[in-house]
Structures are given as structure tokens and as C-alpha cells.
Amino acid sequence: MNESEKPAGSQGADKPDPAVPDPAVPDPPGTESSEPPPAKPIQHPDYEKDPMERRKFLGRIGAAAGILGAAGYLALAPKDWPLSLRDTTGLRSKPHFTPVSLNDFRVPKPIQQTADVGIGRGGTPDQMLRKALDAVGGLKHYIQPGDIVVVKPNVAFDRSPALGATSQPALLEALINMLLVDCRAQEVRVCDNPIESPADCFMKTGIRKAAEKAGGRIYLPDSNAFKLLATPGATLIQEWWFFHRPFTNVDKVIGVAPVKDHNLCYASMGIKNWYGLLGGRRSQFHQDIHEIVSDLSIMIRPTLTILDGTKILMENGPTGGDPSNVVDGDVVMASLDPVAQDAWAFEHLLKRDPDQLPEYLHKSEAKGSGKIDYRGRIKEIL
Amino acid sequence: MSLPPVVPDPGSSKPDSPAVKYFPPPVRKKLRLTNVRIASQIFFFSAFFVLCWLTWTSRLEGYPVSRILEMDPLVMISTMLSTGYVYRFLGWGLLVLGLTLLAGRVFCNWICPYGTLHQFIGWLFNVHKTKENFDRNRYRDMYYFKYAVLAVLLIMASMGALQIGLLDPICLMYRTTATVVAPIFDMTIESIPGMDPLWIDNLKFAPGVSSRVFVGSFWIGLFMLVLVGANVFVPRFFCRLICPLGALLGVFSRFSLVRINRDVHKCTDCNMCLTRCEGAADPHAAVRVSECFSCMNCIDDCPEDALSFSMVGLDTKQVKLLPDISTRRMFFAGVVGALGYPFLKIHGTNTDANFSPDLIRPPGSVEESEFLEKCIKCDQCINSCPTNVLQPATWAEGGLEGLWTPVMNFNIAHCQLKCTLCSEVCPTGAIRKITVDEKLGKGEFVEQGPIVLGTAFFDKGRCLPHAMDIPCVVCEEVCPVSPKAIQTHDEEIKTVFDEMVVLNKPFIVPDLCIGCGICQAECPVRDDRAVYVTAVGESRSTERSLLLKNRSGSG
Numbered sequence: 001m002n003e004s005e006k007p008a009g010s011q012g013a014d015k016p017d018p019a020v021p022d023p024a025v026p027d028p029p030g031t032e033s034s035e036p037p038p039a040k041p042i043q044h045p046d047y048e049k050d051p052m053e054r055r056k057f058l059g060r061i062g063a064a065a066g067i068l069g070a071a072g073y074l075a076l077a078p079k080d081w082p083l084s085l086r087d088t089t090g091l092r093s094k095p096h097f098t099p100v101s102l103n104d105f106r107v108p109k110p111i112q113q114t115a116d117v118g119i120g121r122g123g124t125p126d127q128m129l130r131k132a133l134d135a136v137g138g139l140k141h142y143i144q145p146g147d148i149v150v151v152k153p154n155v156a157f158d159r160s161p162a163l164g165a166t167s168q169p170a171l172l173e174a175l176i177n178m179l180l181v182d183c184r185a186q187e188v189r190v191c192d193n194p195i196e197s198p199a200d201c202f203m204k205t206g207i208r209k210a211a212e213k214a215g216g217r218i219y220l221p222d223s224n225a226f227k228l229l230a231t232p233g234a235t236l237i238q239e240w241w242f243f244h245r246p247f248t249n250v251d252k253v254i255g256v257a258p259v260k261d262h263n264l265c266y267a268s269m270g271i272k273n274w275y276g277l278l279g280g281r282r283s284q285f286h287q288d289i290h291e292i293v294s295d296l297s298i299m300i301r302p303t304l305t306i307l308d309g310t311k312i313l314m315e316n317g318p319t320g321g322d323p324s325n326v327v328d329g330d331v332v333m334a335s336l337d338p339v340a341q342d343a344w345a346f347e348h349l350l351k352r353d354p355d356q357l358p359e360y361l362h363k364s365e366a367k368g369s370g371k372i373d374y375r376g377r378i379k380e381i382l
Numbered sequence: 383m384s385l386p387p388v389v390p391d392p393g394s395s396k397p398d399s400p401a402v403k404y405f406p407p408p409v410r411k412k413l414r415l416t417n418v419r420i421a422s423q424i425f426f427f428s429a430f431f432v433l434c435w436l437t438w439t440s441r442l443e444g445y446p447v448s449r450i451l452e453m454d455p456l457v458m459i460s461t462m463l464s465t466g467y468v469y470r471f472l473g474w475g476l477l478v479l480g481l482t483l484l485a486g487r488v489f490c491n492w493i494c495p496y497g498t499l500h501q502f503i504g505w506l507f508n509v510h511k512t513k514e515n516f517d518r519n520r521y522r523d524m525y526y527f528k529y530a531v532l533a534v535l536l537i538m539a540s541m542g543a544l545q546i547g548l549l550d551p552i553c554l555m556y557r558t559t560a561t562v563v564a565p566i567f568d569m570t571i572e573s574i575p576g577m578d579p580l581w582i583d584n585l586k587f588a589p590g591v592s593s594r595v596f597v598g599s600f601w602i603g604l605f606m607l608v609l610v611g612a613n614v615f616v617p618r619f620f621c622r623l624i625c626p627l628g629a630l631l632g633v634f635s636r637f638s639l640v641r642i643n644r645d646v647h648k649c650t651d652c653n654m655c656l657t658r659c660e661g662a663a664d665p666h667a668a669v670r671v672s673e674c675f676s677c678m679n680c681i682d683d684c685p686e687d688a689l690s691f692s693m694v695g696l697d698t699k700q701v702k703l704l705p706d707i708s709t710r711r712m713f714f715a716g717v718v719g720a721l722g723y724p725f726l727k728i729h730g731t732n733t734d735a736n737f738s739p740d741l742i743r744p745p746g747s748v749e750e751s752e753f754l755e756k757c758i759k760c761d762q763c764i765n766s767c768p769t770n771v772l773q774p775a776t777w778a779e780g781g782l783e784g785l786w787t788p789v790m791n792f793n794i795a796h797c798q799l800k801c802t803l804c805s806e807v808c809p810t811g812a813i814r815k816i817t818v819d820e821k822l823g824k825g826e827f828v829e830q831g832p833i834v835l836g837t838a839f840f841d842k843g844r845c846l847p848h849a850m851d852i853p854c855v856v857c858e859e860v861c862p863v864s865p866k867a868i869q870t871h872d873e874e875i876k877t878v879f880d881e882m883v884v885l886n887k888p889f890i891v892p893d894l895c896i897g898c899g900i901c902q903a904e905c906p907v908r909d910d911r912a913v914y915v916t917a918v919g920e921s922r923s924t925e926r927s928l929l930l931k932n933r934s935g936s937g
Contacts, residue, residue, distance in 0.1 A: 157862070158800050195860060195904070196798050197768035199440045199590035204800055208440070220583055223592035224572050245579060263858050263866075264886070283856045283906045287846065321799070321864035 099230035099239050104301045105253040109336055110137040115379035116337040116370075117344060121330055122382055125310055126174035128332035131381040132306070133178075136334050142303050145184035147251040149303075151175060151216065154257050154273050155192040157319055158204040164313035164326035166201075167256050169210030171308050171332065175256060176214035191219035191246040192276045219246040226279040233367060234295040236288060241279035242299075252303040255338075259309055259329075259349045261317030265289045266358045267350055268318045269342040270305040270335070271297045271369075294363035297338060297370070307333040307341055309349045339370030340377060415678040415691065419491065423498040426450075430495040434559050435587055439768040439803060446471070450495070451760050451809040454552045455479040456627040461810050463540040464755040469811035479634060486635040490621060490628050491660055491675035496551035497621055501660060501677075504613040512657050518617055519659040521670060525622050526707045530715035532629035537719025542751075543726050543783060547759030549626050554606065557786060560765035561596035561774055562603040569593060591770055597791060598776045621675070622662050629705075632672035636703045640693045641671050642680065646700055648688035655680035655689055664702075665689055672705040731781030734925035739916035740779045742790040742897065744772055745797060745833045746805035746816040749923045756812035759786040763804035763813055769795035771899065772804060788813075790835065792899030792915050797835060799862045799898060822896075836897035837919035837928055838867070838890050845912035847885045851877055855886045857901035857913045867894035868901060868913075892919065892929055893936050 077084040079092065087093050109116070118135025120128040133139045143149060153167035161168050172190070179185040190211040194201040198220045202208040208218055219225070221243050229242035247253075257273035264286060265272065274296040275282070285292040309331030316325045329349060335341035343361055347354040357372065365372050430450055437447040449471070451457060458475030462468050478489050490497050510518060535546050547553040564587035571577070571585050572592075583589040596602075612619035621628055635641075642665055644655075655665040663674035681689045730736055732750065744763055747753050764772040775789040788804070790797060802821055805813045816833070819825040823832035838857075846854040861868045870886035877883050890913075897915050905911040919928035929936070 158798050160800075196796070196900075197439065197591060197801075199438065199588075200768040200798055200801060202590070203440050217580065218583075219579055220590035221592060222572050222582065222586075222590070225579075225592075263870075264853075264855055281906065281908075283904050286854050286856045286859065286906070287852055289853070316864045316866060318859060319862050319864075319866075321862055325864060 097228040099228040100242075100244060101230050102242075102247065102300060105251075105303045106301045106336070107142045107252075107303055110141055113137050114377060116377040117333060117335040117341050117374055117379070119344075119378060119380040120332045120334075121380065123330075125168060125171040125308075125332065126177075128310070128330065129171060129174050129178070129306070129334070132332045132334040133304075135379040135381050136304075136336060139178050139304075140183055143179060143183035143185055143252055145186075147183070147185045148187045148189070148249060149179050149185045149252045149254060150189045150191060150246050150250050151179070151211075152253065152255045152273065152277065152302075153190065153192060153207055154268075154276060155198075155201045155205050155207050156194045156196070156276060158194075158196050158201045159320060160204060161206050162311065162323060162326070163320045164258060164311040165260065165318065165320040166205040167207065167258050168308050168310055169206035171306070171310065172207060172216075172256055173210040173214045175254070175306065176211060176216045179254075180215050185252075188214075188216040189219050189246040189250070190216045191221075191243060193221040193243045193279060194276065219243075221245075221279070229299070231295065231299045233298055236285065236292050237278070237295050237299060243277045243279055253300060255302050255305045257305065257307055258311065258313065259307055259345050260313040260320070261315050261325075261350065263317060265293060265360060266356075267342070267346050267352070269345050270307050270338040271342055271360070271364060273305075274300050290358065290360040290363055293358075293360035294367050294369075297360075297364040298367050301369075302338070305335050305338045305341060307331075307335070307345050307349075309333065309345065312349050314350065337370035337374075337377070339364050339372055340374035341370075343372045344374045344378065414682060416682050419678055422492045423501075426493045427495045427498045430555065431559070434556070434564065434765060437762065437766045437807060438588060439766070439801070440589065442766075442803065442806075447766075448762050448807050448809045449474065451552055451556060451758075451762060453478050454550065454627060455482075456546060456550050456630050457553070457758055457809065459630065460536060460539040460544060460546040461756055461758070463536060464542055464544045465752070469756070469809070470815070472809065478631075482631045482634045483637050485640045486638040486671060486674060486676050487628065487631045487661070488676045489631055490625075491677040494551055494627075496555045497618075497675070499555070499610065500613055500618050500621055503610050504617045507614045508617070512654075515658070516653045516656040519656045519662055521662045521664045521673060521706075523706075525662060525673065526705065526711060527623050528625055528629040529632070529705050529707050530711060530718075531624060532626040532633075533712060533715040534719040534722060535626050537716060538722045538726075541720070541723040542755050543723045544755055544758065545722075545726075545783075546626065547757070547786070549624060550758065551620070551625055551627055553758050553760040554609075556765070557759060557761040557774070558602055558606040560761045561599040562606070564588065564765065565594045565596065565599070587765075588768075588770075591768070594770045595794065596764070597773045597794075598786075599774065602774065602786065618660055618662075618675075621660075622673070632705055635671055635674070638671065640691060641696065641701075642669050642674055642676070643690050643692055643696045644669060644700055645688045645690070646697065648686045650686055650688075652685065654683045654685055657683050668700045668702050670702045670706070672703070726783045729782045731777070732784055734923070737917065737926070738779045738781075739918070740789065740791070741775070741784070742792070742836045742899070742915065742917045743920070743922065744788055744790060744804045744813050745821050745835060746802065746808075746813045747922055748812060748814055750926070753787070753812050754783055756810045757784075757787045758810055758812075760809065761786065761788065762807045762809065763788045766803040766807045768801060768803065769798055771795040771797055771903075790899060792902040793911065794903070796900035796903040797898045831921070832863075832896050834896050834919055834921035835899070836915045836917045837892055838895050838897065838899075838901055838913055838915045840888065840890060841910070841912050841914065844907050844910060845888070846906070847887045848912075851875060851883065851885060853883060853885060854906065855888050856904045856906060858886065858888050860900045860904050862898060862900060863894055863896060865891075865894060867891050867896070888913070895919075 074085045079086050118132040120131025153172050155166050157165045159165040176188050179188050225245040226241045227244035228239050230239055231237050255273050257270045260268040262268040272293050309329040312327045312329050313320045314327050333341055346352050361372055433447045436445050452471040452474045455475035455478050458472040568586045588594055609620045653666050658679035660677040661673045661675040663670045665680040771790045772788045773791045774786040775784050779789045780787050800818050802816050805816045820827045821833050842848040846852040858868045868888050870888050872886050874884050899915045901913045902911045902915050905913050920926050
């Protein structure tokens with residue numbers, strides 16, 4: 001029932017509110033209180049008339065004007081005015097990413113040293129690695145105490161290490177131990193963006209266990225771990241999504257790559273390893289594989305590139321999958337010049353014809369990441 | 383919370399005066415049964431999520447992550463009816479069944495994580511006054527419905543159509559956690575700025591996968607929300623009205639040794655016991671044992687100490703042991719159940735003659751008709767999948783019967799070669815437990831060959847080297863088998879731009895293809911993939927195979 005339809009005086013008359021004097025009938029001065037109270041107009045007892053005061057009115061008007069004015073400024077001011085949100089073309093709202101750039105992580109080699117490529121032969125992976133590093137001047141020359149070091153193994157597939165499709169955990173463990181114990185690095189980060197499930201690949205390849213045992217930290221990719229990276233001079237990846245989170249505040253970068261056959265670019269070695277840091281629609285790069293690999297050689301300038309010649313995937317690469325595709329080797333390489341290193345490995349580890357070097361090595365040389373001609377720049381420690 | 387009854391102050395009253403009856407002050411014990419119950423609920427609720435969190439490739443080290451599902455006696459009984467056997471760890475269901483036979487539906491309010499969720503939400507949004515709660519917690523005639531649901535589902539199961547997972551609380555909760563809760567949680571964790579990456583990896587349900595998606599998970603989430611939201615209108619709506627597991631336990635609780643008992647001599651009919659009665663078990667009158675969740679709230683709330691959870695000296699008159707279901711209703715439920723099976727089958731969207739090419743089951747899955755007899759749609763496999771390839775099937779892939787069963791969507795990801803996690807966590811054997819050797823046809827399984835999920839095909843009109851003279855062959859690179867099931871015919875051609883290009887034109891070797899789908903997942907033609915896998919050729923079924931086995935010329 002509507003309030004106005006209620007019988008007259010049903011509530012107002014029954015419960016007169018003495019606290020509220022009726023404004024309609026003012027008490028004349030001198031009226032005696034014994035007189036019966038004047039009849040009240042029909043009104044709901046909870047209803048109280050609110051007089052709009054001038055101050056309140058002005059306040060409201062002012063607030064409305066302020067809000068509307070501010071909103072109007074934000075929405076309508078020309079776009080070069082401060083705080084303007086105006087977007088006349090619809091292009092201002094397009095997401096804009098500021099590309100980041102990477103430092104050059106290279107360290108000059110010791111004075112009077114000629115070798116750019118060190119080769120260590122024979123013994124355990126630990127010994128081979130030490131020999132290879134000693135050949136280029138020792139790891140301590142390159143890593144300072146307190147450095148944060150990124151180690152980038154190849155963890156692309158969920159294969160066991162014996163299948164040669166990924167980096168060998170023993171070598172990685174030895175390297176991290178050297179970094180943390182011998183060189184007193186502050187932190188070693190191990191990262192890759194595998195083709196298959198990252199968590200699974202890191203586990204099945206044994207990389208996770210090896211890294212954590214030695215004290216390294218695994219960085220797994222997720223959707224917020226990538227940043228747009230600018231690579232000046234690159235053809236295909238002048239700006240491209242890059243697995244950047246592990247590279248935050250990093251001092252040195254070391255690649256640890258296996259030596260593998262590759263169906264499309266003939267061989268996947270030290271330079272191709274950096275492919276694993278790309279994000280985005282990276283499978284498109286197969287349309288111009290040699291160009292992208294040479295771009296990778298200038299995208300990142302690593303402190304050292306280590307090639308793992310202990311398990312060499314000779315065929316059915318880069319995935320492998322069968323132990324018969326793998327040949328055991330006894331070589332670990334460490335290099336300041338990834339191009340020379342890949343050229344040597346192509347000839348001596350994959351046992352391919354040096355006249356048919358992958359085109360990407362020539363392109364990398366042209367882009368200035370190294371020299372194919374390794375003669376006179378190699379030091380081998382047996 | 384109930385207030386203690388008004389008692390005369392023992393200090394001021396004279397104990398020797400016969401006129402004043404002395405009531406001892408009520409004992410407000412800290413260690414009340416309800417507090418123990420809450421502790422148990424918190425434990426099992428956390429255990430549920432910890433187990434879901436553990437179900438990930440980097441954390442699984444032999445933990446029994448599916449144990450809560452395996453403890454569900456409804457899963458045990460219904461799969462036993464549909465298949466005739468009890469798979470692997472499903473015998474654990476006897477634990478809960480035994481508990482029910484001894485102590486009634488203790489499971490519902492002490493263990494069941496879904497029940498805990500309902501109780502919590504109901505408690506949180508309960509704005510009603512005590513007197514209103516009396517009425518909300520009285521038994522209502524409609525609560526018989528869950529027994530009808532149980533009867534329908536069990537009859538269908540016994541004929542071979544297992545739909546128990548749609549409404550079984552544990553399956554429902556697992557499914558929702560796997561496809562809705564976990565991805566939303568992960569998304570939130572990822573987007574917290576400045577978070578230490580170590581913490582991101584430790585907290586996320588699925589570290590290392592960016593933004594898992596689950597096709598159709600909106601409906602799974604909505605289903606859950608509606609059921610949980612109904613608590614606002616009817617307390618424990620799902621538990622009292624729908625839950626088939628609760629109904630099953632309700633039937634078995636008839637034999638329980640211990641139960642809630644009302645001492646009619648002490649009872650003053652104040653109805654306070656109804657304030658928080660979870661099961662609508664009528665503790666104020668004849669206690670309905672089949673409805674009682676043993677939440678112990680009524681014992682707390684009784685000002686007269688008339689209620690007890692006991693074994694001796696029970697009132698045999700003021701009690702209803704059996705569920706309140708009429709023969710007519712049960713007969714009707716039986717008819718519905720008996721009709722349900724043919725209704726599902728004649729729908730005909732998942733037969734050997736007419737099935738979706740996208741109906742690609744995870745490796746180790748048993749043959750489709752058997753699969754449908756075993757899969758409880760708990761989606762624990764989907765939870766464990768490290769690549770996100772496993773998806774809850776929609777009607778398009780699974781048909782009416784296979785809704786929310788696992789299928790592989792190779793547009794999203796691929797089946798990882800050396801992974802058998804889904805087969806390890808499956809509680810019912812719809813995905814049989816297999817080893818990597820069995821999956822790949824190695825070791826003792828050489829004769830049998832690898833498990834084939836489907837077969838890859840090329841759409842040569844969309845493939846870059848075939849149709850457009852542009853080099854690509856990502857598919858060949860990623861093909862994981864050795865020798866590769868995608869191989870190439872290489873030819874050198876001159877493009878319109880007068881450049882010599884070597885084209886590797888790929889083709890499928892169907893004898894080698896295992897249907898893992900990585901070629902489709904990585905194909906750069908993103909919308910309609912130029913290489914795609916369909917279900918035909920799957921090795922689990924002879925009716926859906928493609929190639930003649932051991933034919934001449936197959937190598």
C-alpha cells in the first residue's frame with residue numbers, strides 16, 4: 001500500500017512528534033501551552049524536509065563543475081597537453097612496448113694470448129672443461145667475484161641426456177661449481193625457453209637436478225618473463241620478444257651448447273643455441289633460418305661459448321630420439337669467437353665437409369661476430 | 383553461536399534451599415568436537431589443494447596425488463558396476479565406506495573438501511536470525527532427490543554409461559580446480575609485479591607454462607559457482623539435495639554404530655539444535671541418520687545437554703534410520719536411469735562410424751567404449767599435463783556422453799614424447815598406467831609398437847613449401863620420432879624474384895607417425911594448420927585404425 005493512500009491521520013495523528021514543531025503553524029508569542037496543539041498536516045513521521053542551504057548548494061555546484069571540468073579536460077584536451085587522454089585516431093591506445101637492449105658481455109682476452117678457441121680433450125667432463133677454459137686463459141680471468149652469471153644450456157626437448165639432443169648435465173654441474181666456488185660468482189642463473197614443456201624438459205634432461213645440486217637457480221619462462229629486445233644491425237629481429245627475466249642485472253653470460261645435426265640449417269651448435277631465448281612466433285624464422293642464426297650471433301655477445309662434444313648428435317637432428325644417432329666424443333670447447341668455434345666443430349666433431357659450411361656462419365662473419373678461419377687461433381690441451 | 387542459558391549465579395543462591403534448582407554453569411571447552419571437526423576439515427581441504435599443487439611434473443615424486451579421488455567409494459562402486467573390476471588403488475574407497483558403516487556420514491562434514499567449501503560459503507553468507515535458521519535447517523521433502531540422482535547414475539553405470547563424474551563432489555572439485563581455479567591462481571601470481579621468480583615457480587600450480595587455457599572451462603566454473611552460490615538460498619544445497627556420494631553414504635550409514643542421539647527426557651523442544659544443523663537431519667525430533675553429516679553442531683547448541691554422539695543407550699524409537707524415499711519415486715528414478723543409457727547412446731556423436739576427428743585421447747587410453755565406462759571426468763590428467771595439450775572435451779569432440787572427458791587439442795600444445803603423467807594419475811584406468819617404453823614401443827614392447835594417438839595430414843594448399851615456394855619445415859624439425867615421420871623431398875627452384883631457393887617439401891610417413899601433434903602445435907600457419915592430426919589411426923582401437931598392420935612394404 002502506498003503511503004499516500006493510507007487513511008488520513010492513521011499514523012501522523014496517532015504518534016505526534018513533539019520534538020518537531022510544525023513549521024506551517026508558528027507559535028504566536030505569548031500563546032499559552034494549555035491550548036490544544038494545532039492540527040498537523042498529514043505527513044509521514046519519518047519524513048523530514050531538508051532545506052537546501054546556499055552553502056550546500058554552491059558546494060554541490062562547485063563539486064559537479066570540478067568533476068566535469070577535470071573529466072572534460074582529460075577527455076577533450078589536445079593530446080600533447082599533460083595528462084590528456086584524448087585519442088582522435090584510435091592509435092594512441094595501441095599497446096606500446098619500449099624495447100630493452102642487452103649489454104655486451106664480452107671480456108677482452110688476456111694480453112699476449114693468441115688463442116680464441118680452447119679445446120680440452122680427455123678425462124671427465126670436469127677435466128675437459130678445465131682444459132678448454134685454461135686454453136683461453138682460465139675462467140677466473142672472465143668472471144669476477146660477485147658477478148651474476150647467466151648460463152644458457154640447450155634444454156629444448158624432454159630427452160634423456162644420453163640421446164644427445166640437449167646439454168650434458170655433468171658438464172653444466174662442473175661449470176656452475178667452477179663459477180660459484182672458484183670464481184666466487186654471486187649467483188648463477190640457468191635458463192632456457194624450450195620447445196616442449198619447460199618444467200618437464202628441465203627435469204627429464206637432468207639439467208634441473210645438476211643445476212640445483214651445484215647451486216644454480218633455474219629460471220622457467222612464463223608469460224611475463226619476456227621483453228622486447230632491440231638488436232641493432234639484425235635483419236629479422238631488430239625488435240623481438242626475448243626471455244629477459246634472467247638477464248635482469250646480469251654481468252656475464254655463458255652459453256653451453258651441444259653439437260647437433262640439424263635438418264634445416266645443417267648443424268646446431270654454439271650460435272644456434274641462443275635461439276632458445278627467443279619468444280613470440282619464433283617458428284616463423286624457419287623461413288629464413290640462416291639469416292636468423294646470424295642475427296642471433298649479434299643479438300647476444302656472450303662472455304664465453306662452451307661447446308659440449310661429449311655426446312654428438314650425428315643425424316636425425318635436432319631432436320634425435322635414438323641412441324644410434326649419437327656418437328661419443330671426448331672434446332669440450334670454450335671460445336671467445338663462436339663463429340670460429342662452430343666452424344671447427346662442424347669440421348672436426350660433426351665430421352662434415354668444411355667446404356659446405358652452413359651459410360649462417362658466413363653471414364655471421366659478415367655481421368662481425370667472428371671469423372670462420374680458425375687457423376692459428378686454436379689452443380688444444382690434451 | 384548459541385548463548386549459554388541463563389543460570390542463577392551459584393554464589394548468590396543458597397545451595398541448601400530446596401526451592402532453587404541449581405544448574406551447573408555450562409562447560410565452554412576449547413576442545414569441543416566441533417573444533418576437532420574444523421581442524422579435520424581444514425586439514426583435508428588443504429590436503430586437497432596441496433595434492434593438486436603437487437600434481438606437476440617437477441614435483442611428482444611418487445606422491446599419491448589422486449588419493450582423495452581413489453578414496454571416493456562412489457568412484458569405486460560405479461566403475462565396478464560399469465566395468466566389472468576395481469582398478470589399481472580404488473580399493474581405498476573401502477576406507478570411507480568402512481568409516482560410514484561405523485560412524486555414519488562422517489565423511490561429509492569431516493573430510494569432503496567440497497562439503498567444507500559449501501559449509502564455509504553458507505556460514506559466510508548466513509545473515510539469517512536464529513529462528514529463521516530453524517526453518518532453513520529442517521528436513522524438507524525435496525531432499526529425497528539425491529537418492530534419485532544416485533539411483534539414476536548407478537543404474538546408468540551398470541549398463542555402461544558412466545556419468546557419475548558430473549555430480550560426484552570430489553570429481554567436481556578436482557575438475558574445477560584443474561581447469562578454473564589453478565589457471566586463475568597462476569595468472570594472478572604471474573602478474574604480481576616485482577615477485578621473486580623463485581616464488582613464482584614455487585607457488586604456481588603449473589610453473590614453466592605461460593597462461594594455461596582450458597577450452598570451455600567457463601561452463602565448468604559456472605557450474606561450480608551456481609552450486610556453491612545456492613548455499614545462500616538453501617544451506618548445503620548441493621550436499622542435501624544433489625550429492626550422489628552423500629546419498630550413497632546415507633544408505634550405508636543405516637548400519638553405523640555411533641550416531642547422534644536425543645535424550646527425550648532432557649529435551650525441552652527449544653529447537654536450538656536446528657540453528658546450525660548442516661544435514662537437515664532433524665535432531666529436534668526423530669533424528670534422520672541417513673541425513674546427518676555428524677557435524678556435531680547440535681551437541682554444541684543444545685542448552686540442555688540432551689544430544690550426544692554415542693553408541694550405547696540409543697533411543698530406538700525417536701530415530702529414522704532409512705532415507706525417506708517412497709517406492710514410487712525410486713521406481714521412477716529407476717525408469718529414468720534405464721532410459722538414460724539408450725538416450726545417451728542413440729545420440730550417436732561418438733560411435734566408431736561417426737566420431738569427431740578431434741577426439742584424440744591421451745596415450746594409454748583404453749578403447750573408446752571402454753573409456754567411457756571408466757572416465758569419471760575428474761580431469762586429474764588435465765591437471766597433470768605439463769604442456770596444456772589435454773583439454774576438457776566439449777560436446778563437439780566428446781559427444782553428449784564424453785562431456786569434460788580429456789581430449790588433446792594440438793592447436794594449443796602437443797603430447798610430450800617421454801611423458802606418461804596422465805596415465806599415472808588416472809584413478810580409474812580410463813588412461814591405463816603405461817611406461818615410457820610402452821608408449822614408445824621400446825624394450826619389451828617392440829613387437830607391439832608405439833602407442834599411436836592419431837595420424838598427421840598435410841593441407842598442401844596451405845603449407846608454405848608446397849603452396850607458396852617458401853622454405854619452412856618446422857614440422858620436420860620438431861618431429862620427435864627416429865627416423866622422422868615427416869620427411870622431405872628437396873628441390874631447388876627459382877622464385878619469381880629470380881632467386882634460387884631450396885625447398886624441403888614435407889610429407890608424412892604414416893607408419894612412423896605416432897600422432898603426438900607437435901607438428902600441428904608448431905606449424906606457423908596459425909589458424910587452420912597446414913599440418914594437423916586427426917584421431918584416425920589410433921592404436922587403441924581396431925575400428926578406428928588406418929593402416930593395415932604388417933602389410934608388405936611397411937618396413
